[in-house]
Amino acid sequence: MRSHRWFTPWVLVAPALISVLGFSIWPSINTLRLSFTDTKPLGGDADYVGLRNYTDMLHDGQVADALLNSVVYMAICLPLLTVLPLLIAILVEKQLKFIAFFRTAFYVPVIASAVVVGLMWTWMLDDRGFINSLAQRLHILQEPLPFLTDRWLIIISAVSLTVWKGLGYYMIVYLAALGNVRKDLHEAAVMDGAGPIRRFWSVTVPGVRGTIFLVAILVSVAALRVFSELYLLTAGTGGPGGQDSSLVMLIQQYARGFYGDLGYASALSVLLFVVAVVPMIVLARLNSRGDR
Amino acid sequence: MKEKILRYVLLVLVLIITVGPFLWQLSTSLKGAGEDIYTSTPSFVPQQPTLNNYARVADAIPVWRYIGNSLLVAVLTVGGNLIFTTLAGYAIARLKFRGRGIVLGLFLATLVLPGEVTIISQFVTIRDLGLADTLLGVALPTMISALNVLLMFNAFRALPADIDEAAIVDGANAWQRLVRVALPSVRGTLAVVAIFSFIAAWDDFLWPLIVLTSPDKFTLTVGLQYLSGTFTQDQRLIAAGTMIAFLPIAVLFSALQRYFFKGVEEGGVKG
CATH class of the missing domain: 1.10.3720.10 (MetI-like)
Known part of the structure; x- marks a missing residue:
């Protein structure tokens, strides 16, 4: 018996297929094409300019700064956001009273808009904001630290914001994985007299190893894609002399207005893609090597 | 029992870190114009609680x-x-x-x-x-x-x-x-x-x-x-x-x- 006519699946799939072709597949090809043009945001004629956007990029100090920022960003985010959420997931895994409340509360920074938390942290990190006031009152600091105006402190502040906002998200990813770790292994380890730290290393970590690599990949790609944190903490300026921009911030800047350049922004997008693929490949390699 | 207490202490600590900033922002939004929000001894509870700031947002944007x-x-x-x-x-x-x-x-x-x-x-x-x-x-x-x-x-x-x-x-x-x-x-x-x-x-x-x-x-x-x-x-x-x-x-x-x-x-x- 036939379950359906031949075109039924295609009718059902068509809207989604058109959307994915039009707004994902075609734009990825078109990004490459645009990167060889001088397309302007407001429309008008565009010409092919060969490799000019790419050669310009090589001499662009802001691009070099953005890449350096990305490397630093990733170097700090990667260990923190791979490890801390795992520890928090272990903390909320056990069924205790009010645990649903804690899980939900830890997830709240994830659901808040980047704009909301960005403005919140801008206020907390202000020269006269909560953190500087508190540190001075406790005599940790004599003078306020310029979290929002110093070249490197801005990066540190934005990283802290990214880590803070990401804790709950990766906690959930780990929580789903912890559910699949075999309970009998834990019980056997307890019988053998293994303490909690020993069990963490010899039962939990091997049990969620694949997830640790997945989180590491997600964190590194997210670190390269950073935009809102830096944009909001610097009120859109990118810090002193624009040195605290990320690649995505530069892409956004070139996308706007009369002086914008979508061709150059597309070349930056291609660069972002290349840079984002590197950690994916490296970590996927490491993961498959460890399996052998 | 001891483990349970330790767990709750850690849970509350993470809670303060994740939710604390939202409460601080909420508190700031309820503080009246006469209250010094920049004081070096910031208070979590607004001294003169008011919804006036919310009304003023609508005037600005x-x-x-x-x-x-x-x-x-x-x-x-x-x-x-x-x-x-x-x-x-x-x-x-x-x-x-x-x-x-x-x-x-x-x-x-x-x-x-x-x-x-x-x-x-x-x-x-x-x-x-x-x-x-x-x-x-x-x-x-x-x-x-x-x-x-x-x-x-x-x-x-x-x-x-x-x-x-x-x-x-x-x-x-x-x-x-x-x-x-x-x-x-x-x-x-x-x-x-x-x-x-x-x-x-x-x-x-x-x-x-x-x-x-x-x-x-x-x-x-x-x-x-x-x-x-x-x-x-x-x-x-x-x-x-x-x-x-x-x-x-x-x-x-x-x-x-x-x-x-x-x-x-x-x-x-x-x-």
Whole structure:
């Protein structure tokens, strides 16, 4: 018996297929094409300019700064956001009273808009904001630290914001994985007299190893894609002399207005893609090597 | 017992770190003009609590209009995702057809690509469709998300095969099987798709920032950034603005969180 006519699946799939072709597949090809043009945001004629956007990029100090920022960003985010959420997931895994409340509360920074938390942290990190006031009152600091105006402190502040906002998200990813770790292994380890730290290393970590690599990949790609944190903490300026921009911030800047350049922004997008693929490949390699 | 106390101490510590900043912002938004918010001994409880700051946000920016704009984008996104990812997910999971593997591969392939990489050419597409600086232009690219198609695909695939067979014997066509048999069994995943489409649309910043140029079309996030950048250094006002954007999401999420965590336990949430 036939379950359906031949075109039924295609009718059902068509809207989604058109959307994915039009707004994902075609734009990825078109990004490459645009990167060889001088397309302007407001429309008008565009010409092919060969490799000019790419050669310009090589001499662009802001691009070099953005890449350096990305490397630093990733170097700090990667260990923190791979490890801390795992520890928090272990903390909320056990069924205790009010645990649903804690899980939900830890997830709240994830659901808040980047704009909301960005403005919140801008206020907390202000020269006269909560953190500087508190540190001075406790005599940790004599003078306020310029979290929002110093070249490197801005990066540190934005990283802290990214880590803070990401804790709950990766906690959930780990929580789903912890559910699949075999309970009998834990019980056997307890019988053998293994303490909690020993069990963490010899039962939990091997049990969620694949997830640790997945989180590491997600964190590194997210670190390269950073935009809102830096944009909001610097009120859109990118810090002193624009040195605290990320690649995505530069892409956004070139996308706007009369002086914008979508061709150059597309070349930056291609660069972002290349840079984002590197950690994916490296970590996927490491993961498959460890399996052998 | 000792372990239990230690666990609660750690839980409360993480709670202070994750939720504390929101409470501080809420407290700032309720502090009156006469209260020194810059004092070196900041107080968590407002001395002269007032809602006046919230009223002043509406004087500085057309906040109701921005809320309406954000709602419109969110409703379009939620509606689009609920309807179209259900149809696509069902077809790929439950109907056999040639090319099914390729279609599934296309949706999977888009997950590898960071969205920011294609944001410029997406803007070019939207502009060429004549939708630059419109709210439909903001909503359109996210109205059918590939990730949600895959979530629905997973949910439909997990249903036992014989429920289809029984319905086919009864003479039900594909549409009837979807609506009467399959759909009631995937309500949990539908809830997850709805919650996350709403939150993603309501929170989004970069894309509306690129698409929208006229201040009267701004969504709430873009409008808030505009408020803090252009109009004021008054932290009470900015705090009130951020709370206006945050509280609806917080209420929505707490009301629906059990669906979300149930979805997590069933392995339904991946991104």
